[in-house]
Amino acid sequence: MLHCNREIKEIDKSLLEVRPGNCLDVLPQIESSSVDLIITSPPYAEQRADKYNSIKESEYVDWFIPLGKELLRVLKPTGSFLLNIKAHCGKGERSLYVYELVIALKKACGFKFIDEYVWYKSALPRKWSHRLRDCWEPIFHFSKDKNYINHHELMIISESTFGSKRGYATFNAITGNVGGYHDICKQEPGKTLLENILYFPTALLVKDQYAHPAKFPFELIRCLVKGFCPKGGIVLDPFAGSGMTALAALTWECRSINIELSPKFAKMIRQRIDEFNPMTMRKRAEVQEETIDLFQE
Numbered sequence: 001m002l003h004c005n006r007e008i009k010e011i012d013k014s015l016l017e018v019r020p021g022n023c024l025d026v027l028p029q030i031e032s033s034s035v036d037l038i039i040t041s042p043p044y045a046e047q048r049a050d051k052y053n054s055i056k057e058s059e060y061v062d063w064f065i066p067l068g069k070e071l072l073r074v075l076k077p078t079g080s081f082l083l084n085i086k087a088h089c090g091k092g093e094r095s096l097y098v099y100e101l102v103i104a105l106k107k108a109c110g111f112k113f114i115d116e117y118v119w120y121k122s123a124l125p126r127k128w129s130h131r132l133r134d135c136w137e138p139i140f141h142f143s144k145d146k147n148y149i150n151h152h153e154l155m156i157i158s159e160s161t162f163g164s165k166r167g168y169a170t171f172n173a174i175t176g177n178v179g180g181y182h183d184i185c186k187q188e189p190g191k192t193l194l195e196n197i198l199y200f201p202t203a204l205l206v207k208d209q210y211a212h213p214a215k216f217p218f219e220l221i222r223c224l225v226k227g228f229c230p231k232g233g234i235v236l237d238p239f240a241g242s243g244m245t246a247l248a249a250l251t252w253e254c255r256s257i258n259i260e261l262s263p264k265f266a267k268m269i270r271q272r273i274d275e276f277n278p279m280t281m282r283k284r285a286e287v288q289e290e291t292i293d294l295f296q297e
């Protein structure tokens, strides 16, 4: 598991903006090419209709395209758009609407598709079916032009990291990372660049007093904010929920714009920030993971 909470200090609460409403109505109020980073998890198709509005799978891509165009408009040329969304299973197979959405974001909206990251979030207890237990969600990375990345902030500890030539790799049993020769970033002894599988188990990391059915783990979002937004930049979450993106942005001294349809959740975002205490976050960083042989006989 990865965490990055130790250095968290007080935040400037005046950098928070909560804009209640439908993001399709609110986004046009945001200046073009002004946002450094958009991180969001929209309502998934056909899911949680009891908690907030749910869009039909067959209508999802058409619903998202105007929104995607607005997100591209507000993004800086160096900006990134990180979209967390996973398709549900129904009638014995996994829906493909998310892949249709990814293609539409490129072809109909004009985003560049940078990569797909795996957020390892740990499996929830579920009825077993004809597939393996589901323990991850994708985070799709789009950009407008060439996106900003801070390699230094995305470096993690690896006990034996750099070889002297290409092709040489080492494995770190503690972090699970493979180090090796990197020529795209400045080498830092004992560290390696984060891989595109992100280990942030939800079960351990989303527990707090703010009740929302789909909270991001703070640690995941903070890591992405630090990596893809310059300190002091602008971070936007158009489906802000309980305000986890807001908190991560503020701890990186960024201005945080949050759009949320539900008045209850919009209020929760303000409450989360008002009640923030850096000591609580530091304690979370002390959670440790044990290494075990999962296939032991």
Ligand SMILES: C[S@@+](CC[C@H](N)C(=O)[O-])C[C@H]1O[C@@H](n2cnc3c(N)ncnc32)[C@H](O)[C@@H]1O
Binding pocket: 021, 022, 023, 024, 040, 041, 042, 043, 044, 052, 053, 212, 214, 215, 216, 238, 239, 240, 241, 242, 243, 244, 245, 259, 260, 261, 262, 265
């Ligand atoms: C998946 S949740 C986001 C949770 C968030 N990532 C967090 O960490 O708490 C999606 C949120 O989008 C909100 N929402 C749904 N439709 C919306 C819309 N059209 N505009 C703005 N917010 C919307 C829902 O009320 C819900 O809180």
